[in-house]
Amino acid sequence: MDESADGGAGEGEQERIRANSYLEQERTRAIAFRSRATFAHTFVWPQEIHVCGGLEAENLVRDFAALCGDEFELQTYGRFNKLVCSDVPLNPRSNYATVRPGDCVVAFNRNDIYAIRKEIEELTPYKCCVVYGNLPPETRASQAKMFNDPDSGYDILVASDAIGMGLNLNIRRVVFHSIYKSNGRQVVRLDHSSMKQIAGRAGRRSSPFKFGEVTTRTAEDLVHIKSALGKEIEPIPKAGLLPTVEHVESFAVALEEQEGRSIVLSEIVDKFAKLAKVRRDGEEPIPSASTC
Numbered sequence: 001m002d003e004s005a006d007g008g009a010g011e012g013e014q015e016r017i018r019a020n021s022y023l024e025q026e027r028t029r030a031i032a033f034r035s036r037a038t039f040a041h042t043f044v045w046p047q048e049i050h051v052c053g054g055l056e057a058e059n060l061v062r063d064f065a066a067l068c069g070d071e072f073e074l075q076t077y078g079r080f081n082k083l084v085c086s087d088v089p090l091n092p093r094s095n096y097a098t099v100r101p102g103d104c105v106v107a108f109n110r111n112d113i114y115a116i117r118k119e120i121e122e123l124t125p126y127k128c129c130v131v132y133g134n135l136p137p138e139t140r141a142s143q144a145k146m147f148n149d150p151d152s153g154y155d156i157l158v159a160s161d162a163i164g165m166g167l168n169l170n171i172r173r174v175v176f177h178s179i180y181k182s183n184g185r186q187v188v189r190l191d192h193s194s195m196k197q198i199a200g201r202a203g204r205r206s207s208p209f210k211f212g213e214v215t216t217r218t219a220e221d222l223v224h225i226k227s228a229l230g231k232e233i234e235p236i237p238k239a240g241l242l243p244t245v246e247h248v249e250s251f252a253v254a255l256e257e258q259e260g261r262s263i264v265l266s267e268i269v270d271k272f273a274k275l276a277k278v279r280r281d282g283e284e285p286i287p288s289a290s291t292c
Contacts, residue, residue, distance in 0.1 A: 054193060056233040080205040085229050086215035089222050090175055096217075097123040101155035102172030102209065106198055108160055108181040110134070116177060117158045124156075131159040131167065144169055161194070163201050173213035174202040179221045195228040248272060 051061050058074065065072040091098045096105065096119050107113050110132055117128040129147040131140050140162065146152040148170045163169055179190045203212020214229070216222040252268045
């Protein structure tokens with residue numbers, strides 16, 4: 001690599017890097033949730049940014065591109081393998097005695113996950129792999145590898161929605177243990193986007209199955225799954241801006257100078273949330289922390 005006298009990449013090399021840079025942003029549905037954050041890399045300089053996700057975020061991404069003075073191009077792709085929703089729940093007894101190899105039971109509580117594994121291994125001849133978000137990455141990868149291996153002796157997967165976190169899994173059928181999940185404040189029913197995202201892990205193109213299936217443990221939940229899979233996801237109406245550490249640090253310095261005292265982080269964050277606003281084009285910057 002040619003380098004300039006100051007030790008950095010030369011101008012020609014910088015142009016080559018920029019010309020060959022591609023930045024991929026995943027999970028546009030995360031834009032709509034307070035519990036998850038997607039960083040829009042506005043401070044990098046790639047030639048193209050590929051934003052991968054559902055059409056519910058199209059208008060937001062299109063507007064964001066226009067705001068940055070960039071061109072927007074939409075590419076749509078259909079699902080390669082068919083996804084079939086069962087007409088009946090797993091079984092009338094609402095237990096796991098009838099699971100089959102290739103099934104993935106999805107639950108949203110770690111205690112439930114291990115209880116389901118215990119039930120399956122007691123009621124059936126099958127062994128289970130376990131995947132959830134708090135497992136170390138290497139453990140998740142190891143469990144996924146065992147589940148994908150038809151000769152490992154582990155035919156069933158019990159998992160949280162971590163199955164959508166970068167794991168390629170050979171799932172034949174997704175079985176929802178429940179469609180209710182804690183959002184950190186209360187237990188709520190999964191939105192349509194989340195139901196589709198989880199159900200869509202079944203019968204992926206890379207799996208050996210020609211189509212995917214989805215069902216539930218209870219008949220009541222199956223009604224909602226059928227409804228979600230049969231509807232288009234509503235467009236995301238708005239998105240939030242996540243401040244950087246530098247934003248909060250600058251605000252903290254200004255606030256402490258103004259009030260003449262040391263302020264704890266919780267108070268700084270609380271006041272930042274109450275006072276911060278987006279300065280639009282043409283508006284003057286706000287000099288005082290108390291009026292920001």
